[in-house]
Amino acid sequence: MAEAAAEPPRPETVAADEEAPKAAADKAPATPATSSTVAGDSDDDVKSKRVTLADLSAKGTALYAHKKYEDACDIFSTASILQAEINGETAPENAEILFHYGRSLFKVGQSKSDVLGGPPPAAVAAPTAEVPEKGAASTAAAAQVQKAVEAAAEKEHKEKNDDAAADDAKKPLFQFTGDENFDQPDDEDDAEAAEEEGEEEEEDDLAMAFEILDLARVCYTKQLDQLEQADAADKGKEAAAPSESSAVRHIKERLADTYDCLAEIALENERYVNAIEDGRTSLKHKLELYPEDSRR
Numbered sequence: 001m002a003e004a005a006a007e008p009p010r011p012e013t014v015a016a017d018e019e020a021p022k023a024a025a026d027k028a029p030a031t032p033a034t035s036s037t038v039a040g041d042s043d044d045d046v047k048s049k050r051v052t053l054a055d056l057s058a059k060g061t062a063l064y065a066h067k068k069y070e071d072a073c074d075i076f077s078t079a080s081i082l083q084a085e086i087n088g089e090t091a092p093e094n095a096e097i098l099f100h101y102g103r104s105l106f107k108v109g110q111s112k113s114d115v116l117g118g119p120p121p122a123a124v125a126a127p128t129a130e131v132p133e134k135g136a137a138s139t140a141a142a143a144q145v146q147k148a149v150e151a152a153a154e155k156e157h158k159e160k161n162d163d164a165a166a167d168d169a170k171k172p173l174f175q176f177t178g179d180e181n182f183d184q185p186d187d188e189d190d191a192e193a194a195e196e197e198g199e200e201e202e203e204d205d206l207a208m209a210f211e212i213l214d215l216a217r218v219c220y221t222k223q224l225d226q227l228e229q230a231d232a233a234d235k236g237k238e239a240a241a242p243s244e245s246s247a248v249r250h251i252k253e254r255l256a257d258t259y260d261c262l263a264e265i266a267l268e269n270e271r272y273v274n275a276i277e278d279g280r281t282s283l284k285h286k287l288e289l290y291p292e293d294s295r296r
Contacts, residue, residue: 046086053082053097060100069107076101080212092226095219099254102212106261109205113268203269210265217258224251249289256285 060075079097087093227248259282266275286294 049082049086053079053086056082057097057100060104064100064104064107067107069104069111073101073104073108076104090215090219092219092222095216095223095251095254098212098216098219099258102209102216103257103261105205105209105212106265109203109209110264110268112205206265206268210262213258213261213265217255217262220251220255220258224248224255227251252285252289256282256289259285 056075056079060072060079063069063072063075076097080094080101083094083097227245231245231248259278263275263278263282266272266278
């Protein structure tokens with residue numbers, strides 16, 4: 001007997017089989033988007049910040065060269081904040097900007113100091129008339145001026161004597177003195193307060209400069225250790241030892257300058273032991289870089 005013909009699939013079954021993968025696909029969790037677009041935006045942002053950082057560094061260096069230390073300090077302060085956003089606060093790559101910022105701030109504090117180069121207080125002297133001798137006309141004019149000055153002084157002295165005599169005539173027999181200036185402000189106290197305020201501001205600048213330069217010293221030391229390790233590995237591979245790289249020399253120069261500034265700040269704060277130690281470390285780096293008869 002002939003086999004029964006296979007029954008064709010029903011339409012409902014075909015539709016169900018076709019819709020099953022679609023439903024599974026709809027229920028499946030969405031695949032996370034690739035980070036190529038986000039990374040691209042982040043890279044563009046970092047590149048833009050680096051360009052801005054380079055511009056700020058160039059402006060600050062120019063201002064420092066023209067001895068506009070306060071303006072340079074503001075520029076390098078902004079640059080240090082931007083650089084921390086790019087690299088992190090304690091990254092070794094931050095050393096250069098931190099050095100320029102700390103050095104500029106040190107110059108600001110130094111300019112306010114009477115010890116390290118601030119302007120000396122102006123001497124208060126009685127005004128004197130100096131007339132150059134340029135012939136008979138100048139001599140006659142000088143004589144007239146001198147006579148006028150003497151006449152005015154004599155008149156003023158006479159008026160004061162007359163006023164004093166009149167006051168003595170009006171004074172009672174008993175008089176208590178000493179309280180007439182009790183409510184008047186003391187000029188000396190005001191001057192001392194202003195001086196103390198200036199010293200506190202100067203100390204704040206120097207203290208902040210010390211902290212920033214010390215952080216720059218740490219970052220430079222990390223960079224130097226990394227470069228010296230890389231140079232040691234290269235020397236092990238090569239038969240002939242190469243000379244010291246320019247990057248290592250640059251970092252040692254910066255370290256020497258940093259220790260110089262730290263020594264100056266220590267001198268300003270009368271921390272002589274620290275000043276000697278920082279000065280010796282600076283000298284050590286300079287002896288490695290320059291000959292003994294160098295002026296640096």
